[in-house]
Amino acid sequence: MKQRHWLKALALVAVLTLVGAACADDDPATGDNGTDAPTEDPLGTVTIESGGAIEIAVLQSITGDTASLGTDQVRGTEVAVDDRGGELLGHPIELTVEDDGCDATVGTTAAQSIVSNPQILGILGSSCSGAAVPAAEIMSEAGLVMISGSNTSPSLTSDLQGTAAESFQEGYFRTAHNDLIQGRAAATFAIENLGAATAATIHDGDPYTEGLATAFANAFEELGGEVTLATAVNKGDTDMRPVLTEVAATEPDLVFFPIFQPEADFIVQQAAEVGLDNTEQLMAADGVLSDTFVSIADTEGMYFSGPATPQGGEYADFVAKYEEANGEKPIQSFHAHAYDAANILFDAIESVAVDNGDGTLTIGRQALRDAVAATSGFAGLTGTLACDEFGDCAAAKIDIVQNTEALVSINEVKENVLFTFEP
Amino acid sequence: MSEAVAGRASRKLTGIDGFLWLLRIVLIGAIAIGAFNSLVSGRLSGQDWRNLIVFGIAQGSVYALIALGYTMVYGVLRFINFAHGEVFMIGAMIGFVVADPLSRTAFWHEQTILAVLLVILAAMVASTTVALVLERVAYRPLRSAPRLVPFITAIGASFFLQYAIAGLFGVGFKSYPRVPGLTGAFEFAGFRLLKTQSLVIVVAAVAMAGLYMFIERTKAGRAIRAVSEDQETARLMGINVDRTIALVFAVGGAMAGIAGVLYGIVFGQVFFFSGFVPGIKAFTAAVLGGIGNISGAMAGGLVLGSVESVGPSLVLTGLGVPAANQLKDMVAFLTLVLVLIFRPTGILGERLAEDRV
Numbered sequence: 001m002k003q004r005h006w007l008k009a010l011a012l013v014a015v016l017t018l019v020g021a022a023c024a025d026d027d028p029a030t031g032d033n034g035t036d037a038p039t040e041d042p043l044g045t046v047t048i049e050s051g052g053a054i055e056i057a058v059l060q061s062i063t064g065d066t067a068s069l070g071t072d073q074v075r076g077t078e079v080a081v082d083d084r085g086g087e088l089l090g091h092p093i094e095l096t097v098e099d100d101g102c103d104a105t106v107g108t109t110a111a112q113s114i115v116s117n118p119q120i121l122g123i124l125g126s127s128c129s130g131a132a133v134p135a136a137e138i139m140s141e142a143g144l145v146m147i148s149g150s151n152t153s154p155s156l157t158s159d160l161q162g163t164a165a166e167s168f169q170e171g172y173f174r175t176a177h178n179d180l181i182q183g184r185a186a187a188t189f190a191i192e193n194l195g196a197a198t199a200a201t202i203h204d205g206d207p208y209t210e211g212l213a214t215a216f217a218n219a220f221e222e223l224g225g226e227v228t229l230a231t232a233v234n235k236g237d238t239d240m241r242p243v244l245t246e247v248a249a250t251e252p253d254l255v256f257f258p259i260f261q262p263e264a265d266f267i268v269q270q271a272a273e274v275g276l277d278n279t280e281q282l283m284a285a286d287g288v289l290s291d292t293f294v295s296i297a298d299t300e301g302m303y304f305s306g307p308a309t310p311q312g313g314e315y316a317d318f319v320a321k322y323e324e325a326n327g328e329k330p331i332q333s334f335h336a337h338a339y340d341a342a343n344i345l346f347d348a349i350e351s352v353a354v355d356n357g358d359g360t361l362t363i364g365r366q367a368l369r370d371a372v373a374a375t376s377g378f379a380g381l382t383g384t385l386a387c388d389e390f391g392d393c394a395a396a397k398i399d400i401v402q403n404t405e406a407l408v409s410i411n412e413v414k415e416n417v418l419f420t421f422e423p
Numbered sequence: 424m425s426e427a428v429a430g431r432a433s434r435k436l437t438g439i440d441g442f443l444w445l446l447r448i449v450l451i452g453a454i455a456i457g458a459f460n461s462l463v464s465g466r467l468s469g470q471d472w473r474n475l476i477v478f479g480i481a482q483g484s485v486y487a488l489i490a491l492g493y494t495m496v497y498g499v500l501r502f503i504n505f506a507h508g509e510v511f512m513i514g515a516m517i518g519f520v521v522a523d524p525l526s527r528t529a530f531w532h533e534q535t536i537l538a539v540l541l542v543i544l545a546a547m548v549a550s551t552t553v554a555l556v557l558e559r560v561a562y563r564p565l566r567s568a569p570r571l572v573p574f575i576t577a578i579g580a581s582f583f584l585q586y587a588i589a590g591l592f593g594v595g596f597k598s599y600p601r602v603p604g605l606t607g608a609f610e611f612a613g614f615r616l617l618k619t620q621s622l623v624i625v626v627a628a629v630a631m632a633g634l635y636m637f638i639e640r641t642k643a644g645r646a647i648r649a650v651s652e653d654q655e656t657a658r659l660m661g662i663n664v665d666r667t668i669a670l671v672f673a674v675g676g677a678m679a680g681i682a683g684v685l686y687g688i689v690f691g692q693v694f695f696f697s698g699f700v701p702g703i704k705a706f707t708a709a710v711l712g713g714i715g716n717i718s719g720a721m722a723g724g725l726v727l728g729s730v731e732s733v734g735p736s737l738v739l740t741g742l743g744v745p746a747a748n749q750l751k752d753m754v755a756f757l758t759l760v761l762v763l764i765f766r767p768t769g770i771l772g773e774r775l776a777e778d779r780v
Contacts, residue, residue, distance in 0.1 A: 064594070205749060232746035236700065238690045241478045242732050243748035246740075249467045262596055262692060269691055273608075273617055274474070 041364030050359030059125030107131025129153030149338030183215025185421030258285035483728020492675025508702015514683025526600030554676025713769030
């Protein structure tokens with residue numbers, strides 16, 4: 001009898017402890033770690049011990065069909081690290097690479113894994129806007145900084161007219177263009193260069209594809225065109241014939257489908273079967289700007305919108321270093337943006353780090369965010385960068401290119417520029 | 424006896440019954456309104472609707488072939504073989520492994536029909552082997568275990584096969600080579616059929632007819648029907664139950680192998696995860712048509728494929744739902760729910776106990 005009372009009491013204590021732990025406030029790493037650092041920071045500080053590494057997380061899509069997008073940016077980041085001799089302020093730079101899976105679920109897990117390490121100062125990534133939406137929220141609450149080289153969804157920053165977007169988070173920045181600009185570029189090309197009066201859009205539910213398709217549709221209608229059908233497919237769908245039948249039935253002059261592979265592969269392969277056999281009526285965007293897509297015979301004649309390839313000697317030097325380190329030329333379109341993102345972060349760390357005189361550094365998290373946010377007149381490979389209040393730092397420049405029979409690799413396609421748009 | 428029957432017929436209508444009747448009326452009403460709107464609005468031409476039906480039948484034929492495997496195994500063992508989707512995927516993969524080098528030879532272009540038959544044969548052999556090995560290694564030892572155990576084994580086998588293939592062949596998409604002579608379309612009774620689709624429909628029809636003949640007319644088929652009806656009695660009658668069950672798995676595997684090659688030809692790309700969604704859809708089709716019933720699996724497959732293809736455009740867009748094609752999976756599974764609400768034993772009913780040998 002007495003034992004039973006004992007067990008009940010013990011169980012009650014255990015339950016109360018669990019409840020207490022669950023209801024406790026989540027404390028981001030606050031306060032300094034016991035050094036004599038004079039700085040106090042509302043988001044906390046990170047102390048790098050003598051000889052310790054400056055830890056940066058890299059969150060990119062490195063597996064699956066979008067692997068080229070992330071791998072290209074990881075390599076760009078590595079070139080940036082090498083350019084600094086692998087160290088900042090006498091401390092080695094340590095990159096922790098995580099896969100964002102181009103997916104919200106995988107991105108969430110990766111972000112949680114990153115923020116569980118209190119020494120990580122910031123995240124370079126993600127590759128895909130879909131993964132960035134939850135990852136930005138997690139990193140923002142933990143006080144980190146996140147700079148993406150390829151997120152373009154408008155929902156992550158603002159409407160470019162002063163209103164924050166629905167997934168905007170403090171501490172999030174990007175060096176890639178806002179898709180409101182890309183949508184306008186594609187729409188302007190369609191109306192002025194192609195003379196299209198009607199268009200149909202297809203997205204796949206992902207924040208990037210939906211944002212871009214909507215931006216295109218809005219800009220297209222503003223410029224006087226008519227969007228005959230705005231529809232969508234699912235990631236993982238293989239049979240696109242019913243949705244293409246619906247699209248073809250509305251007889252659009254242009255079909256804009258800014259989605260990823262493999263759904264884009266199925267669309268181009270099945271389009272001819274339902275009557276959309278003129279590939280010059282098809283247009284996709286930067287999600288499929290890779291060798292694996294343009295090598296498909298059905299993409300000949302198609303148009304693509306994407307970030308403009310940087311020009312100039314500095315970019316040529318970068319490509320040479322990239323090729324030397326990796327044995328091939330860049331495989332997607334955002335390597336230079338990733339390089340610029342890394343350099344903005346490194347410069348910011350250098351400017352706010354406090355040298356405590358004994359070989360240790362203290363870096364305030366809020367100070368780091370403020371330093372990145374104050375970026376202005378930054379001479380990067382992609383242009384002169386300046387961050388607005390919502391995290392858009394890009395020097396946006398969009399190229400519309402066309403794939404033809406003669407062109408075989410994505411680098412050749414990207415040189416076939418038909419139209420450039422700069423807001 | 425008759426009093427009990429009379430009592431059943433005159434029991435009171437409970438609230439649940441009333442709710443179900445209301446639900447049925449509302450659903451039929453919604454479908455009718457959506458369909459009416461779509462057809463009247465002239466958004467799609469008559470030819471477009473016919474095309475959608477053809478797409479649905481082609482897709483449905485693939486589902487039907489896979490569903491046969493599910494339904495036959497359920498018939499003899501009362502067990503859902505969840506690894507069957509992977510048997511289909513392996514058929515598709517081996518079909519690619521044979522077709523890819525073959526497509527670079529002159530044989531592919533000169534004797535196309537023979538070459539395609541060779542590919543189908545290779546896929547059938549691969550799928551049958553995998554199905555037989557599965558039965559022998561994963562399911563037979565657990566035949567007397569509680570029902571949940573082989574169920575979990577099946578899921579485990581499914582993952583094992585997926586990642587074994589991923590390890591052996593890589594995770595990338597494999598593109599089926601173009602079959603010469605299969606490009607283009609032709610008209611038939613007002614329907615525009617793509618040549619690839621007509622191949623799928625014809626091959627699937629021949630396979631299903633062959634299977635039906637096998638089950639109904641041959642001694643081995645009679646043995647299968649006997650074991651489905653009553654395993655113990657069949658054993659007493661002198662039927663080798665173990666061999667019959669192995670035969671069922673083999674035949675189901677062969678059908679899935681054919682389906683794999685057809686899928687590769689129609690969709691062009693396969694990878695290690697290709698079996699997952701078609702497997703679930705085929706299982707849905709088997710239940711839809713009446714699980715355990717072979718004609719039911721065929722009917723269920725065709726119905727599911729057609730509903731998936733035509734449903735979003737016909738019903739959802741008519742009801743004003745935007746981007747309806749994104750919801751086609753929802754439409755497919757909702758069809759299952761609807762059929763079960765209206766006819767719980769499936770379209771052709773569960774004839775396991777009624778069909779006397």
